[in-house]
Amino acid sequence: MRLATSFVASVCVCALSSGQLMAQRGPAAVAVAEIIKRETASGQMFVGTVLPIKRSVIGSAVGGRVAEFPVNEGDFVRAKQPLAQLLTNTINLELDAEKAELALRKHELAELENGSRPDEIKRAKALMQAAKADSEYQQKRRKRLESLYARKAVNEDDIQQVVSESIRSEELYQEALAAYALTVEGPRKEKIAQAKSQVAIQQAIVDKLESQIVKHTIKSPFDGYVVAEHTEVGQWVNSGELVAEVIALDEVDVEVQVLENHVPHVKLGMEVRVEVPAIPDQVFTGTVALIVPQADVRARTFPVKVRIKNTITKDGPLLKSGMLARAVLPTGPKQNALLVSKDALVLGGPTPMIYVVDPSPDKKNQGKARAVPVQVGVANGRLIQVKGNLKPGEHVVIRGNERLRPGQDVAITEILSPDALPKAKAINIDG
Missing domain, CATH: 2.40.30.170 (Efflux pump adaptor protein, beta barrel domain)
Incomplete structure (x- = not known):
């Protein structure tokens, strides 16, 4: 009052x-x-x-040395804005190597999926036709010498040599014929499936390394203010150790x-x-x-x-x-x-x-x-x-x-x- x-x-x-x-x-x-x-x-x-x-006490998902800590107490931060960055030099080198290996596996798969090139089919066909021609020649030569051998015009060694060459040329022709058929048909489905599995395995390795690199960057989960700092540049933080607090x-x-x-x-x-x-x-x-x-x-x-x-x-x-x-x-x-x-x-x-x-x-x-x-x-x-x-x-x-x-x-x-x-x-x- x-x-x-x-x-x-x-x-x-x-x-x-x-x-x-x-x-x-x-x-x-x-x-x-x-x-x-x-x-x-x-x-x-x-x-x-x-x-x-909302209050979040943010920790590190992985262990590492703090390379950057760009925020201070009282700073306003946006969602997904980095609060701290851990060193990633070694893991980046590993990631580059695994990415190169992944690219190699993908190229191998693409080669199998694309099948035989037209020039490869043409080459296999030419080899097959050449082997066929040689086999036909050796067969005709064998028949001619066999008739001469019946008249005792050639000795046994000559006829045995001709028979052997005709058999060999026939086998070479069959081999060229099979090679031509395989070239036309292309790689087996099992080979393509194996190549796909190799690509998937390598992709998983790359994803794992990329996930680890992402975890080396500690980010704010929402828009807010930094109210506590729990680390500093150069400090080693273990997995689960506190980094900052945001409200x-x-x-x-x-x-x-x-x-x-x-x-x-x-x-x-x-x-x-x-x-x-x-x-x-x-x-x-x-x-x-x-x-x-x-x-x-x-x-x-x-x-x-x-x-x-x-x-x-x-x-x-x-x-x-x-x-x-x-x-x-x-x-x-x-x-x-x-x-x-x-x-x-x-x-x-x-x-x-x-x-x-x-x-x-x-x-x-x-x-x-x-x-x-x-x-x-x-x-x-x-x-x-x-x-x-x-x-x-x-x-x-x-x-x-x-x-x-x-x-x-x-x-x-x-x-x-x-x-x-x-x-x-x-x-x-x-x-």
Whole structure:
């Protein structure tokens, strides 16, 4: 109460010093919405911690010496971006040799699959025809000498020599004939199958080496921030040894511990208001993502995680892992409460406040802006519970309030529904 009084006193001093200037500029154009009264579950604030939705402690799949470690703690990394590179000189040489062997095996297979070339068939045919011609000549010569031998014109040695040559020429012809047939038919199917198996074996060896080389590059599994380094250039890491730790912060979870008599009132998907003391000028809205059904048996509390979409700027994430947070969760039966649009909240001061428009008695759609400090309760869609010097039906400024001063003249240009979607506001209250 003392804080609210001092706050009102300070804003009144500001109003007196700037009142004359505001009067010269004319009333400020604003859009307003009514304060409504509705049954809302009573809420309670729970202290929690901001946690990343994904955390990966990344180790090395193989042993090796660290050749490159291009990241530092706090760096943002993309998915599959290298975190560390191990030496691969020896394995690269092995891979080159096995790739050459694979190329040789593939060429051998291609040679078998392509079959005999036309020139090879032509050559085999020519050899076969030459052997046939020689065999026919030797057969005719044998018959002639056999007739001479019958007349005792040649001796036995001559006839034996001719018979032997005719037999040899016939065998050579049969050999050439078979060679020609094999050349025309091409390689056996079994030979081609053996060559294919050799190619498959060699391909498996190459794939294994390539897989080992890939494992020598340790990569980030997702977009995130490096929060821990576990190695350095020149250090030897064994298989399974830690290299770095990465967390994802595009969304965060606020984990709070809820007492067992309150957890039945918490439902998955319900909206929750979250405050982060380190960021006092913003109120974040999240949804209950997880209710862990395992209590701490000593405290009888259940972990509840509220998921919030984070804001990423050039300076990094707005919500950081480990920050203190406070979440307002419904913990009891419904009760009548005053609700206003979330856009009515003006943050950044000692306490949240809203501007109520006190209507002018003689000017329609005009009035003065009155600053009212409020206590904020549970969220209800686009509405939020407030406690303060307020009455149902009063109009509060939801657009144009970021430039208002207490006591300033305002002109109401639009009356919106309390749960109207945001159009333009200076303060991001959705996180």
